[in-house]
Amino acid sequence: MTADSGSTLQPNLSAKIPGSNASSRTPPPLIPLAFLFSALIALAVAGLVSFHFGKQFITDPTSDEIVGNVHLYLLGFVSFGILGALHQFGPVITMERLLSIRLAYVSFSFLVVGIIVMPVGLISQSEVLTALGGASLGIGIFAVVINLYKPLIKGKSSVSLTGLRISMGYLLITACFGVTFASTHSSFSPPTHLVLAHASFGLIGFAGISYMAVSERLWPMFLLSHGNKASYGIRAIYLVAAGEIVLASGLILDVEFLAIAGGLIICTGIIHHFISLYGYIKNRNRKLEILHGYIFVSAACLAVSIVMAILALTLNVGSITRDHLAVLTVVFVFGWLSIALLGHLHKIVPFILWGVLRNHGVTRLRNKKPIMFANLFVGNLAKLTLLLMSAGLGIFSIGMVSGSVYVVKSTGLIVSLAAGITLFNLSITPLVIFFRTKERSIKVGIKTLN
């Protein structure tokens, strides 16, 4: 080689990754992290609100206080968590960028304002705040869907992508219902069947299908399970999506047999989802770890919610008991989604923060070993969170069945504690690694100078 060849050579520093420039596909880490940490804060606040209004869960589960509380759980925690994950993994799995980074910040801002203002409006009986909060949430959700639309539409079709496209549609429908209810809250009290239709769109259509779709992508990776056929996963998504249309039609039109038929189709879809999960576990190439505990408990919650729904429909009981069974059905669907989400947060947040640490030059621990995702949280705290959430759901059920206000109230504190521990675990551990490594670098630097 000649001496001047170095100046003429331009090393190719771009890894050839099909699709586009990999480094610019994912949004800044602040965007998904803002959604994910807001979700945990919302869960902690929701738990405290449940502690305060625990009595209404038993005496008047359709009161505005409980509606506000439920929105904190389902919209503040579950939806923010799912949307945070989608902002991170949507561009990765589709190899397409978000429509706009700025729009992501705008949508997040509207959603945060909405999730604070609307529950406050409902709890304080302020029609103006309820309507404003609802409008803000509506704008935020429309902005999110527009932003995610590009990667989800352009990406190459797969089980996950199909499910996410369907779930985005249901998110829009849920938002339309929500905005309508919030804006007419002062003059129109929606009948229970319409409220249930709204809830089913959000819980099953959006959150449920989103989780099923994302899990079909994440389980093979987390379980190192590649022998599973995708057919059960895709059938689960189609069946739940179709069942939701029938169920919601039955609820909107107040036609019982249609709602039951929809529920049966959804149950069939869920059975396919369970078969898919069983296939991944059977073909796994990894030892079971804490995430798998979360997945199993969340699946058990889904099974319990189906039993509760069947009991509510078939048992010859009074309206109060039926209401309690309906509440337990929703609570265990929430348990399914929330426990699964908390488990996946212990994978997603460390993954994002691992990249952030690398960008700051922190690649190794104090013992010089490379940083792994598992180093970015304390495993025992993750186990404690799972224990608390599982106990919380069990205690809540006992409280509802026994009619004990204090037992129901205590659930709120347990959930809040679980959220606080997760927030601490996922944020403090990486910060400690960051500052310890930086401190060591400074000490080494000073030593070298001396």
Added chain:
Amino acid sequence: MKIKFSKIEDASEVNPVAADMSDDDILVIARQGLTQIIDPELGIDVISLGLIYDIYVESVDYSLIDSSKTTIIKSLIVDMTLTTPGCPVAESLPIQAREYLSEILGSQIDVQINIVWDPPWSPEKMDLTIARAMGLL
């Protein structure tokens, strides 16, 4: 054979090690270097995971094209896969590998990482001894 690693301080500086290296030397260094790229989820390097399908060196002799130049440009090509398409570390692992190889080989060697999906990765491609020792299986 003892392989020396050298870092180039200045991009225009000729890396004497890189300039003198044979293709085999480059491949040995690259393979060693890739054992330092650890999958942060599994804690196993990309070689043991079976993510590296092929490593080869391509040389272009520019003196054949332009007699005034006697430069031979060497490119290290790494065909790499990931455990699954859309793997979250798809954003970082290949870039990490490319940056590390560029660092240890010097700027005279052009490093390219090609992500390939055919054949798809399966757990059978892992080094089972290491996977078991790591408690993965």
